[in-house]
Amino acid sequence: MNYNQSQLARMVHEIVLSKMKEELSEISDKYDIPVEDIEKLAISLYVKDVSKSQWKSSNARFIKLYEKEVELLFDNGIINFSEMGFMVFLSLKFTTYEDNTLRNKDGSLCTQKDIIDLSGMTKPTVSRTLKGLIEKKLIFEKKHDQVKNGKKYMISPYIFYKGRLMDRNLKQKFQGLNQLFVDTWKNKLPDNNEIETNENNFEFDTEEFLSLIEKEIVNQHSESLDSNYTYN
Incomplete structure (x- = not known):
């Protein structure tokens, strides 16, 4: 199946996020850290499509x-x-x-x-x-x-x-x-x-x-x- 860049980025995001949750669960068991303490942490994940770049500088004048x-x-x-x-x-x-x-x-x-x-x-x-x-x-x-x-x-x-x-x-x-x-x-x-x-x-x-x-x-x-x- 062919995916466009947006779909591919979303798929990678979901897979990595799922793996991250598994790792956090293992950390709780391995280091005896209460799950509720880990859940209080905010972890952000950003998958960037590098096939596109900004056309002009953000400081460029425009109308x-x-x-x-x-x-x-x-x-x-x-x-x-x-x-x-x-x-x-x-x-x-x-x-x-x-x-x-x-x-x-x-x-x-x-x-x-x-x-x-x-x-x-x-x-x-x-x-x-x-x-x-x-x-x-x-x-x-x-x-x-x-x-x-x-x-x-x-x-x-x-x-x-x-x-x-x-x-x-x-x-x-x-x-x-x-x-x-x-x-x-x-x-x-x-x-x-x-x-x-x-x-x-x-x-x-x-x-x-x-x-x-x-x-x-x-x-x-x-x-x-x-x-x-x-x-x-």
């Missing part, structure tokens, strides 16, 4: 892409390959660790001009792509604090996320809006800027929503953020 949500977007025709490539580019080049705000390497808030300069894409293409992704609730925008008529952006953490942790209040706000995103991606929402109430019946629009989550980020990271790009 998470969430399979279920991306499948939903493609299955419902919400996003195309060009838009997905654009979001990958933004995630790699601009996404801030653990808050998903788009920033430049120097910490300044990313603008459309920054995206155009770094990507080499034309202004109409960048503007059109951003507009479409904002309407689909895949990117959020808000007025820029320092650039006149400029916008600042945050990529949806439901699609891409850089880091392992998220501020609890920020997480709760996104979870409260989960159905909004799902409905938007299934083309169920009317064409307006209103956001449905969360489970606490607190109503707010996109602009107010971004203001709230930005305040939470600032409260948590105020000591480390430079005053030149503090949110208002």
